[in-house]
Amino acid sequence: xxxxxxxxxxxxxxxxxxxxxxxxxxxxxxxxxxxxxxxxxxxxxxxxxxxxxxxxxxxxxxxxxxxxxxxxxxxxxxxxxxxxxxxxxxxxxxxxxxxxxxxxxxxxxxxxxxxxxxxxxxxxxxxxxxxxxxxxxxxxxxxxxxxxxxxxxxxxxxxxxxxxxxxxxxxxxxxxxxxxxxxxxxxxxxxxxxxxxxxxxxxxxxxxxxxxxxxxxxxxxxxxxxxxxxxxxxxxxxxxxxxxxxxxxxxxxxxxxxxxxxxxxxxxxxxxxxxxxxxxxxxxxxxxxxxxxxxxxxxxxxxxxxxxxxxxxxxxxxxxxxxxxxxxxxxxxxxxxxxxxxxxxxxxxxxxxxxxxxxxxxxxxxxxxxxxxxxxxxxxxxxxxxxxxxxxxxxxxxxxxxxxxxxxxxxxxxxxxxxxxxxxxxxxxxxx
Amino acid sequence: xxxxxxxxxxxxxxxxxxxxxxxxxxxxxxxxxxxxxxxxxxxxxxxxxxxxxxxxxxxxxxxxxxxxxxxxxxxxxxxxxxxxxxxxxxxxxxxxxxxxxxxxxxxxxxxxxxxxxxxxxxxxxxxxxxxxxxxxxxxxxxxxxxxxxxxxxxxxxxxxxxxxxxxxxxxxxxxxxxxxxxxxxxxxxxxxxxxxxxxxxxxxxxxxxxxxxxxxxxxxxxxxxxxxxxxxxxxxxxxxxxxxxxxxxxxxxxxxxxxxxxxxxxxxxxxxxxxxxxxxxxxxxxxxxxxxxxxxxxxxxxxxxxxxxxxxxxxxxxxxxxxxxxxxxxxxxxxxxxxxxxxxxxxxxxxxxxxxxxxxxxxxxxxxxxxxxxxxxxxxxxxxxxxxxxxxxxxxxxxxxxxxxxxxxxxxxxxxxxxxxxxxxxxxxxxxxxxxxxxxxxxxxxxxxxxxxxxxxxxxxxxxxxxxxxxxxxxxxxxxxxxxxxxxxxxxxxx
Numbered sequence: 019x020x021x022x023x024x025x026x027x028x029x030x031x032x033x034x035x036x037x038x039x040x041x042x043x044x045x046x047x048x049x050x051x052x053x054x055x056x057x058x059x060x061x062x063x064x065x066x067x068x069x070x071x072x073x074x075x076x077x078x079x080x081x082x083x084x085x086x087x088x089x090x091x092x093x094x095x096x097x098x099x100x101x102x103x104x105x106x107x108x109x110x111x112x113x114x115x116x117x118x119x120x121x122x123x124x125x126x127x128x129x130x131x132x133x134x135x136x137x138x139x140x141x142x143x144x145x146x147x148x149x150x151x152x153x154x155x156x157x158x159x160x161x162x163x164x165x166x167x168x169x170x171x172x173x174x175x176x177x178x179x180x181x182x183x184x185x186x187x188x189x190x191x192x193x194x195x196x197x198x199x200x201x202x203x204x205x206x207x208x209x210x211x212x213x214x215x216x217x218x219x220x221x222x223x224x225x226x227x228x229x230x231x232x233x234x235x236x237x238x239x240x241x242x243x244x245x246x247x248x249x250x251x252x253x254x255x256x257x258x259x260x261x262x263x264x265x266x267x268x269x270x271x272x273x274x275x276x277x278x279x280x281x282x283x284x285x286x287x288x289x290x291x292x293x294x295x296x297x298x299x300x301x302x303x304x305x306x307x308x309x310x311x312x313x314x315x316x317x318x319x320x321x322x323x324x325x326x327x328x329x330x331x332x333x334x335x336x337x338x339x340x341x342x343x344x345x346x347x348x349x350x351x352x353x354x355x356x357x358x359x360x361x362x363x364x365x366x367x368x369x370x371x372x373x374x375x376x377x378x379x380x381x382x383x384x385x386x387x388x389x390x391x392x393x394x395x396x397x398x399x400x401x402x403x404x405x406x407x408x409x410x411x412x413x414x415x416x417x418x419x420x421x422x423x424x425x426x427x428x429x430x431x432x433x434x435x436x437x438x439x440x441x442x443x444x445x446x447x448x449x450x
Numbered sequence: 451x452x453x454x455x456x457x458x459x460x461x462x463x464x465x466x467x468x469x470x471x472x473x474x475x476x477x478x479x480x481x482x483x484x485x486x487x488x489x490x491x492x493x494x495x496x497x498x499x500x501x502x503x504x505x506x507x508x509x510x511x512x513x514x515x516x517x518x519x520x521x522x523x524x525x526x527x528x529x530x531x532x533x534x535x536x537x538x539x540x541x542x543x544x545x546x547x548x549x550x551x552x553x554x555x556x557x558x559x560x561x562x563x564x565x566x567x568x569x570x571x572x573x574x575x576x577x578x579x580x581x582x583x584x585x586x587x588x589x590x591x592x593x594x595x596x597x598x599x600x601x602x603x604x605x606x607x608x609x610x611x612x613x614x615x616x617x618x619x620x621x622x623x624x625x626x627x628x629x630x631x632x633x634x635x636x637x638x639x640x641x642x643x644x645x646x647x648x649x650x651x652x653x654x655x656x657x658x659x660x661x662x663x664x665x666x667x668x669x670x671x672x673x674x675x676x677x678x679x680x681x682x683x684x685x686x687x688x689x690x691x692x693x694x695x696x697x698x699x700x701x702x703x704x705x706x707x708x709x710x711x712x713x714x715x716x717x718x719x720x721x722x723x724x725x726x727x728x729x730x731x732x733x734x735x736x737x738x739x740x741x742x743x744x745x746x747x748x749x750x751x752x753x754x755x756x757x758x759x760x761x762x763x764x765x766x767x768x769x770x771x772x773x774x775x776x777x778x779x780x781x782x783x784x785x786x787x788x789x790x791x792x793x794x795x796x797x798x799x800x801x802x803x804x805x806x807x808x809x810x811x812x813x814x815x816x817x818x819x820x821x822x823x824x825x826x827x828x829x830x831x832x833x834x835x836x837x838x839x840x841x842x843x844x845x846x847x848x849x850x851x852x853x854x855x856x857x858x859x860x861x862x863x864x865x866x867x868x869x870x871x872x873x874x875x876x877x878x879x880x881x882x883x884x885x886x887x888x889x890x891x892x893x894x895x896x897x898x899x900x901x902x903x904x905x906x907x908x909x910x911x912x913x914x915x916x917x918x919x920x921x922x923x924x925x926x927x928x929x930x931x932x933x934x935x936x937x938x939x940x941x942x943x944x945x
Contacts, residue, residue, distance in 0.1 A: 019496060019795065020846035041847075044791040045496045047535040051575055051599040060554035060573060061478065061507055062534060063489055071489035085483045102598065104724045105791030 019043045019070075022078050031296050032115055033077055039112045040074050042105050043067075049099035049109075054375045054393055055092050063089045066099035066109055073116040082124050090116050092389060094382050095246055096343035096375035097285075101350075110285075110348070111292060114245065121248030137381045138247050142207045142239035142256065144186070151179045151211065176212070176418075183214030188235035191221050198228030198321060199274040202264050204287065206280050207239035209414040215445045216414065219436040220279045220314055226439055227321045232273070236263035240278075242286035245293070246380050257290050258300055261307045268310075276307065279314040279432055281413040282380060285348030287311040313345065314432055315355045315412060323361045326438040337364045337434065338406035340397070340420065342413035343375045355412055355431050362438035367404045371396070378419035390419070398423050408447070410434055421446070451498055451856070451881055454915045456546035460526055464503060467526055471506050471548065474516045479554075481505035490549055493534040493541040494596070497798055497852055498881055502529065502543030509554040511629070511637060511667045518665065519635030521548055527911050528633075530661040532573065532604030535596045537787075537799045538880030540608060540660050540916060547914075550665065552603055558582050559668065565643045566673050567626055572603025572666045576610075579671060588673040591618035594876065595784045603666045609658030611876035613709040613740070613783065616834035618674070620876065622657040629668035630656065633907045643670055655902065660878045661913040663906040677742035680708065681752060682779040685759045686733030686766035690714055690829070693735035694810030696762035697833040700739070701806050703758060705751060708740040710834030711783050714813075717828040717841070720789040721782035728775075729782060730766050737833065738783055740776075786830040787841065794826070794843035798855045801883075802866030803875035806836040812869065816840055816862055823858040825851070837875030838866065864889055879917045887919050897922070 021040050028034050049066040050056045056065035063072065072089055076082045090113065099109050126134070140146045154175035186205065201224065203217070210217055224231045241256030267273055278284040286293075291305035337359055345351050356366040377383055377393030398420065401409055409428040411417060421428040433444035442448075460467075471480045481487060482504055491499040508514050521528050527547035534541055543549045555571035561583060562568070568579055568590070576597040579590040593612035594600055600610065606628060611620045618624070627641030640653045647653065656663060687693040693712055700710065713721065713729075713736045722729045729736060737759075741751045756767050770776035782789075790797050804812050813829065820827040820842075831839040840862055844855040863873050863886050873883045873890055887896060896918060903910075904924035914921060 041795045042791050044788045044797065045492065046494055046596065046788040046791075047533055047599045048596065048785075048788060049599075050533055051577070056553075057556070059478075060509070060551075060556055061481075062551070062553070063481070063486055067534075068489040071491075072485060075485055075488055083483065083485060086485050089486075104721075104785035104788035106724065106789075107791075 019045055019074075021074060027078070027080075032118075036073070036077060036112050036115050039108050040070065043070055043107045044105050046105070048104060049102050052098045052102045052373050054094060054096060054098065054377075055389060057374065058389060058392055064092055066093075069093055069116075070107070070109070070112065073112055076116065077119065082120060087120055087124055087126075090120060092386060094343070094375045094377070094379040096379060097347035098343060098373050098375065101347045101373065110289070117246065117248035118250045119248075121250070133385070134247050137384060138244050138249050138252060141381065142241075142243050144207055144211050147208060147211045148179060148182070151175055155179065179211065180214055183210065183218055185214065185217045185221060185233065186210055188233050190233075191225050191231040193228045193230045194225050196228055197230050199317070200230045200232065200272055201275045201277045201317065202232045202234050202237070202267055202273055204237060204240060204260070204276060204278045204283055205233055206283055206414070207243070209280050212418060213414060213430070216279060216430045216432065219430065219433045219441055219444075220277070222441045223318065223432050223436040223439065224277065224314070227318060227324060229317070229321075231277075232267055232271075234263040234267040236260075240283040240286045242282055243380055245286060254293060254297075257293060257304065260287070261290065261294075261300060261303050264307055264310075265303050273310060275312045275317055276310045277312055277314050277317055279412070279430070280415070281313060281342045281345035281349060281351070282415055284311060284313050285344040288349060313349060313351055313412065315358055316351065318358060318435065319354045323358055323435065324439050326361070326363045327440055335364050335407040336405065337366050338369050338401050338404045338409045339366045339431075340369055340376065340401065340409055340411040340416055341372055342411055342416050343379070345412050346373070355410075358435055359410060359431065362435050364434060364438070366410075367406060369397075369404055370400045376416050376419050378413075378415035380415060383419055394419055394423060408434070451885065453500060453542070453544060453881070454921060456544070460546040461503065463524070467524065467548070468504050470520055470524070471504060471517065474520065475506055475508050475513050479507045479509065481507070490531075490534070490543060490551070493531070493536040493539060495537050495539040495542070495799075495880070495882055496796065496846070497856070498539050498542050500543045500545055502549035503546055505549045505551060507551045507554050511631065514550070514552075514665055514667055515631050515635040515637055517548065517550060518631055518633055522633050522635065522909065522911060525909065525911070527914055529913050530607070530665050532601035532607070533575065533599050535600040536604065536608065536878065536880060537801065538608075538874070538878045538882040540604075540878050540880040540913075542881050542916075544915060552601065552665070555603070555667065562643065563588070567643050567670050568673055569668060569670045570602050572606070572669060573601050576600050576602055576605055579673075583673050584676070587676050589676055590624065590671055590673055591615075592621050592624050595787060597784070602669045602671065606657055606666050606669055607659065607661050608878040609876065611832065611835075611837065613711055613780070613832065615876070616710060616832065617706050617708050622654060624672050625653065625657065625669055626672055627670040628653065628656060628666050630664040630666045632664050633909070633912050637667070641670065658878070660880065660917055662903050662917060663912065677708070679745045679748045680740060680742040680773075680776060681748050682770045682776045683737075683739045683741070683752065683755060684729065684766070684768040684779060685737040685739065685764045686730040687735045687737070688733065688763065688765055690735040690813045691810040692762050692764075693737055694813055694833070696737065696759055696764065697809055698807045699758050699762060700755060701834065703754065705754065707751070707755070707834060708742040709738070710740075710832070711738045712736065712829065712831055712833035713738075713783065713786060714829040716793060716826065716843075717786050717790065717830045720793050720828070721786040723792055724785050724789040725778060725782040727778040727782040733765055738779055740780075783830070787839070790828050790841050790843065793828075794845070796844050796846045797828070798842040798844060798859050799877070800838065800840045800842065800859050800862050801874050801877040802863050802871055803835070803837045804866050804869055804871035806834070808869050809833065809836065812838070812865065815865055819858060819861050819865070823854050823861070825854055825858055827858070832875065835875070836871065860886060881916055884917060885919050887917070896920070
């Protein structure tokens with residue numbers, strides 16, 4: 019595609035990187051077909067191709083209006099377009115740049131600024147999030163009196179918050195039997211508050227498969243929430259903290275992999291190398307960290323799932339496998355998780371329109387509730403059509419988005435794998 | 451390429467026109483701001499760009515009718531648009547026209563297995579029709595390579611083909627009926643779920659009319675049961691000439707494969723980089739031949755084609771082992787155009803059709819033209835029906851390259867006509883081949899075609915500047931005489 023950047027503009031490494039991306043696009047329009055917002059809204063401007071145009075225009079002019087910001091904000095960053103794109107356009111890097119550029123150059127309305135600031139700070143800090151959720155649970159009846167976008171935010175808070183898990187603190191979990199690998203686990207941020215059982219199941223599953231699991235001191239949020247809000251300084255701060263924590267762990271005792279059990283985080287950690295490419299002190303370490311990052315299912319697949327115990331509850335349950343966008347589009351992991359579920363004795367089923375996002379998309383369901391709800395309902399209808407006993411997915415965002423409206427329990431894939439190989443039944447199955 | 455000069459009188463009324471459109475389509479359906487309109491400035495043919503005066507995205511038929519009625523009454527031009535995947539610039543906007551986007555019409559209205567048809571809104575994608583019926587063992591046969599994104603309404607407008615049209619026909623052979631809105635706002639229906647309609651074949655006239663006669667608001671398509679067996683063969687050749695001769699020999703042997711496609715080296719490499727289908731990378735030309743039908747027939751034809759290919763010095767013959775592999779073979783071919791984006795920032799896709807017996811000769815001459823113009827060409831095309839898609843590779847950021855690409859493209863199309871072929875196989879004339887229409891048709895041919903246009907759109911407001919190299923007022927067409935090379939009405943714009 020033709021671009022019109024000046025030599026001075028191209029001196030900015032971010033613009034130069036985006037120009038490269040733009041030049042790969044041939045404007046064929048294939049991406050429109052698999053873009054959730056285009057499928058819903060039917061407007062080129064709410065499609066990847068339209069956004070690429072808007073971003074190109076914005077960067078070339080060096081200015082932006084609210085019209086353009088609206089359409090960029092509506093992008094889920096689900097990256098379905100990248101799976102579809104035959105030309106190899108790295109839309110992720112382009113839209114990440116655009117969000118950052120908007121954050122730095124465009125002044126939003128006060129309530130939007132407040133909301134974005136709140137989400138950027140609170141969601142990525144477990145202590146603050148837990149505190150906020152307790153407050154929200156108490157003040158929920160007042161939600162409708164809150165201005166702007168804050169009302170729906172409070173209304174969405176869960177009624178109760180599970181107690182903190184022992185896995186939250188830095189420590190080492192020894193391998194059961196012979197040690198085959200030594201891995202670091204990214205604890206994440208919101209997940210450990212909303213569903214601590216996922217990390218617990220992950221640790222049991224990993225240690226059972228011969229992994230020594232380290233929760234490295236200083237590691238925490240992967241930075242993706244801030245990254246997708248365009249708050250780059252904060253996002254890179256999280257990235258550097260994680261890199262430091264894992265590098266010192268690697269140098270001290272060795273690390274074979276960095277395991278991530280929320281695919282949204284996985285997509286970001288795997289991109290650390292690109293995010294910090296201009297930081298001389300971190301570029302190399304970031305690339306190394308990114309190359310060690312694995313989704314938990316990738317590790318178990320590599321090691322081979324130990325024989326399932328065929329616990330009474332697991333056999334032949336129909337499990338609708340919801341592949342999170344960050345799993346299938348962000349990390350291109352397709353068959354592995356389903357193969358593991360099948361090996362564990364479940365019957366994994368594909369969900370029609372599986373490439374379409376469920377609307378969770380990080381903070382998207384809080385920032386764009388209308389589109390998020392439309393996508394959620396469409397996804398729930400597609401899931402219901404498969405008549406499953408359970409829904410499994412590898413991303414906490416999807417679980418919180420789908421579980422409240424789903425007739426059957428929605429669990430994390432590792433909870434099922436843990437259960438089948440000797441762990442307890444998932445909380446969502448026993449609670450109700 | 452020139453577009454009709456914008457009418458200042460219309461541009462001065464822009465605010466009033468926008469207001470009127472907002473009365474018809476509320477909310478975000480009317481797109482006004484400059485940055486937003488710019489995203490609509492081109493379709494799949496990026497060589498030409500024009501920001502539209504205003505974009506309107508209706509979601510109901512009565513809104514389409516009201517928009518057209520208003521525009522006819524107010525003398526405002528209208529350019530219809532589907533998914534914007536046209537490779538001939540069929541949906542290229544005009545500076546003084548309303549761009550009428552039909553993408554919100556994206557629902558399938560009826561699936562009727564009894565009558566083997568599907569009724570769809572025009573913005574439904576080609577592939578979505580097949581996806582809606584494949585569980586029941588059916589499919590919609592025409593499959594343009596952009597089928598994932600292109601709309602059925604756009605397919606009707608361009609009479610789209612695809613890989614399987616060799617055996618199963620173009621769009622015109624696979625639709626049963628349409629609902630459309632005329633420029634004066636009248637909604638009419640042509641055909642239906644039945645096979646033939648009385649009177650003239652108006653459905654045939656509408657199919658391939660490139661948005662010049664009316665706006666399609668509903669399409670009834672024929673669906674077919676999936677063949678019991680389908681197998682794709684990958685056949686590699688050391689020269690494109692051998693591959694071209696092999697295609698001619700297969701057709702001459704009386705075999706009609708489900709599809710017979712060819713790619714040359716640059717296209718093979720670009721496609722393989724996207725799909726990893728296992729294409730051989732050490733060949734100059736690759737044929738993908740699909741055979742479908744009962745297993746015995748497919749086995750028999752596989753052997754016969756294998757023998758013909760060996761006679762033509764095929765270096766590799768690989769049948770697909772299962773359905774997954776067959777689809778993988780095709781996925782590379784289907785994505786080949788945009789995959790070329792990996793090797794070149796821009797491409798200009800041609801669409802000439804030639805007699806199949808002369809494939810090898812034409813490919814050699816295209817190579818000569820490519821060298822003369824100093825631009826590389828990647829070839830991806832429907833070999834079985836002689837429909838060529840040479841992709842001229844260029845860089846729009848380099849001054850002068852687009853003009854060279856246009857010149858090379860024009861030479862290729864002239865070559866097609868010269869050896870007895872035609873300008874377009876399935877992409878339509880649009881703006882891309884408009885100025886070459888004169889190499890195929892003389893003034894009186896073109897005048898007759900335009901008279902038909904006048905019967906539907908007497909004021910020439912629907913998609914003007916496309917297809918016809920000259921604009922005529924309908925009133926003068928009856929009296930058009932060209933004497934000694936002098937055209938009447940010298941004041942009319944000619945491109």
